[in-house]
Amino acid sequence: MFEENDDIDPKELPIYKKGMEIFEVVHHICELIPDDDEMLGHVKGVMLEDAMLLTVKVAGATGGQLYDIKMECAAIIRKAARELMIQNHSLEMFGFEHVEYYQIVRDLIEEYRLLFIDWVAGFDKWDYITDRWGLFNPPGVGPFDHDPDDDIPFNGFDDESD
Numbered sequence: 001m002f003e004e005n006d007d008i009d010p011k012e013l014p015i016y017k018k019g020m021e022i023f024e025v026v027h028h029i030c031e032l033i034p035d036d037d038e039m040l041g042h043v044k045g046v047m048l049e050d051a052m053l054l055t056v057k058v059a060g061a062t063g064g065q066l067y068d069i070k071m072e073c074a075a076i077i078r079k080a081a082r083e084l085m086i087q088n089h090s091l092e093m094f095g096f097e098h099v100e101y102y103q104i105v106r107d108l109i110e111e112y113r114l115l116f117i118d119w120v121a122g123f124d125k126w127d128y129i130t131d132r133w134g135l136f137n138p139p140g141v142g143p144f145d146h147d148p149d150d151d152i153p154f155n156g157f158d159d160e161s162d
Helices: 014-031 038-063 067-085 087-093 099-121
Strands: none
Touching: 014 038, 014 099, 038 067, 038 087, 067 087, 067 099, 087 099
């Protein structure tokens, strides 16, 4: 669905736009949190940070080419979105009086998740370096696989022309 292109402006991607929408809603909900409540203040900070990651990491993945970098950004996005999805429990636990508004965020995250699936499916699996940690390799590539780049002869700056 998404083609690799160095000229892509991440701000034009549907997933980025949805991430901005989520951030704006989270920001508005956070404005309802009293400044003098230490516990809710902590939850507010976590929520804003997670909401920001939904766009920041899309931009980072769009700017990078390598599959492992894109997948690392995707994993961070997934973690942030999943944590945002359950923050209503923290808000409720610490007595936030407008918890019902958080359903809007949860609905938006579900829309974001569907865009995320298509976005990740568009990553170029052939543009990679082997992840020796074994976490973000494309399908079929393992951390102990031989790296074909190791077969490229390199003599440094010594040109031994005969």
